[in-house]
C-alpha cells in the first residue's frame with residue numbers, strides 16, 4: 016500500500032497495518048512522530064520505498080530472541096545497494112490466539128500467523144492444537160484481519176494482544192509465545208550516508224564475504240575482531256545464492272566505526288575479504304556502554320600510528 020500524496024522527506028515505511036510490533040518500534044523514534052507513516056506489506060516493499068526516495072526511512076524487524084535473525088531482512092540489506100542502518104529499537108513481543116466471536120478452541124483446525132510469530136508460538140500450538148494447519152500471513156495484524164476475508168480458510172490467528180482494541184475478535188488463549196521474555200530487535204534503515212554520532216554505547220553492522228576455497232578464512236575474519244578486543248553480538252551465515260556452499264556473514268559488533276579498534280578491524284577485514292559491506296554504526300537500543308580492555312583504547316592505536324609516522328619521517332625515536 017503506497018500513499019502518493021506522502022511528502023518524501025517526512026515519510027516512514029513500516030510493516031503494517033497499525034497495531035503491528037513494527038509500528039510499536041516506530042513509535043519509539045522521536046523524529047518520526049507527527050510525520051507520515053506508510054503501511055506496507057513486507058520488508059522488501061518497505062526498503063523499496065526508501066530506495067525510490069518515497070520514504071525517508073523504513074522500520075524493519077531484523078532479529079528475534081527466540082527465532083534468531085530475520086533472514087528476509089538480512090538478505091535484503093546484503094543485496095540492495097545504498098542502505099544504512101541508522102537506529103536500533105527493541106520491542107517485547109507476546110501473542111494471543113484470536114478468532115471470530117463464538118469460535119471455540121476445539122473448533123480450530125487452521126491458524127493464520129506471520130512466519131516469525133508462528134515460529135515463536137510453535138510449542139504452544141503443537142501442544143494445544145496438535146493437528147492444526149498453518150497459513151502464513153504478511154504481518155501479525157493481517158493474520159487477524161484476514162479471518163474476516165470472505166475466502167479465508169483459517170479459524171484462528173496468532174496476533175499481538177492489542178488486536179482486541181482494533182477488531183471484533185475473541186481471545187482463545189493468552190501468552191502463547193514459547194518464551195515469555197521474547198524480544199524483537201528492529202532497525203531503522205535509510206539511504207543517508209551520515210553516520211549517527213559515536214556515543215560509547217554503539218553497534219556496527221556488516222556483511223562480510225570470505226575468499227573462496229581458502230582454509231582458515233573464517234578464523235581469519237574472527238581474528239580481525241579478537242585481536243582488537245571487538246566483541247560480536249551476532250554472527251550468522253546466509254547463502255549468497257549463486258552456488259551451493261557459498262555463504263556471506265552477517266556480523267553485528269560492539270562499537271562505532273569511529274572507535275579506533277573498530278576502524279582498525281574494518282581495515283584488516285577489507286584487506287582480505289572480497290566484500291565488506293558497511294551497514295552502519297548506530298546507538299544501541301539497550302544504551303549499554305561497551306566494555307573493552309584498556310589496551311584497545313583509541314590512544315593506544317593513535318600512539319602506535321604516530322610512532323610509525325615518526326619512523327617514516329625520520330624523527331629521532333623516543
Ligand SMILES: O=C(O)C(=O)C[C@]1(C(=O)O)C=C[C@@H](O)C=C1
Pocket residue numbers: 030034035036037038076079085108129131132153154155156199
Ligand atoms: O511487526 C509485526 O507485528 C510483524 O508481524 C513482524 C514481526 C517480524 O517480522 O518479526 C515482528 C515481530 C514479531 O517477532 C513477529 C513478526
